[in-house]
Amino acid sequence: METSLQEYKVHHFPVLESTNSKALEMIKSGVAGAGDVIYTVQQERGRGQREKVWESEAGMGLTLSIVLNPGVKIDTGGFSLSILTALAAHAFVAEELSNTEDEPEILIKWPNDILINGRKAGGILIENIIQGDQISWSVVGVGINLNGHPEIPGRATTSLIKHTKKNLPPELALNKFLIHFQNYWERFRGPGRKSLLNEYKTKLFGLGKEVKFRDATGEFTGKPEDVTETGKIRVKNLNDGIIREYYLQGLEWLI
Numbered sequence: 509m510e511t512s513l514q515e516y517k518v519h520h521f522p523v524l525e526s527t528n529s530k531a532l533e534m535i536k537s538g539v540a541g542a543g544d545v546i547y548t549v550q551q552e553r554g555r556g557q558r559e560k561v562w563e564s565e566a567g568m569g570l571t572l573s574i575v576l577n578p579g580v581k582i583d584t585g586g587f588s589l590s591i592l593t594a595l596a597a598h599a600f601v602a603e604e605l606s607n608t609e610d611e612p613e614i615l616i617k618w619p620n621d622i623l624i625n626g627r628k629a630g631g632i633l634i635e636n637i638i639q640g641d642q643i644s645w646s647v648v649g650v651g652i653n654l655n656g657h658p659e660i661p662g663r664a665t666t667s668l669i670k671h672t673k674k675n676l677p678p679e680l681a682l683n684k685f686l687i688h689f690q691n692y693w694e695r696f697r698g699p700g701r702k703s704l705l706n707e708y709k710t711k712l713f714g715l716g717k718e719v720k721f722r723d724a725t726g727e728f729t730g731k732p733e734d735v736t737e738t739g740k741i742r743v744k745n746l747n748d749g750i751i752r753e754y755y756l757q758g759l760e761w762l763i
Contacts, residue, residue: 576647577645582638664763
């Protein structure tokens with residue numbers, strides 16, 4: 509996507525089941541291209557990681573999907589797309605909370621959830637169309653709780669308004685987020701791509717700390733040690749002392 513911010517084309521829908529699903533449908537029908545943004549003020553059945561549903565009532569959250577034509581290999585460039593989006597979301601949230609009295613901690617939970625004081629405020633789902641070993645199209649779905657958040661049993665959630673004490677219009681949030689996304693996109697397209705991973709690591713939740721996890725063998729206490737260029741997280745199992753690498757589907761955070 510060789511584009512500048514002013515070339516984004518926003519498709520505004522009052523209600524959608526899923527912005528990602530709509531974006532994929534528009535790509536396949538030839539009516540959406542690189543730089544198009546699918547945006548809605550009410551998402552009824554948005555998809556998150558591990559098939560979780562991400563809902564957003566009207567005016568409560570920022571829900572959008574960006575269509576990209578990244579032209580990178582899936583094994584070397586796929587995780588970089590996740591990193592740049594997570595960093596853009598982190599930068600957006602950090603800017604909005606920069607003048608709050610409580611000075612909340614804003615971190616990224618691997619691979620790309622946005623946490624405020626350990627509670628989820630946003631998530632990202634990237635879906636790719638692959639040709640050979642190349643990503644021909646990417647749909648980058650982003651959801652951030654702005655003016656309220658759902659209470660989900662077993663999941664700690666939060667929103668920006670809990671800290672800012674003021675309403676943020678979703679349309680304004682969209683414009684602000686796209687500015688941050690464009691900044692990181694330009695680094696992704698240029699020589700700054702390698703520095704994205706290092707910046708990402710400085711904002712990671714739980715790095716070097718004891719955390720509860722679940723993998724195929726059961727629950728354990730581990731210490732995240734590193735994240736690789738391909739997106740694997742390296743976790744030291746404190747029960748047996750072994751460092752293992754996991755992709756997303758192989759490891760679950762228990763927080």
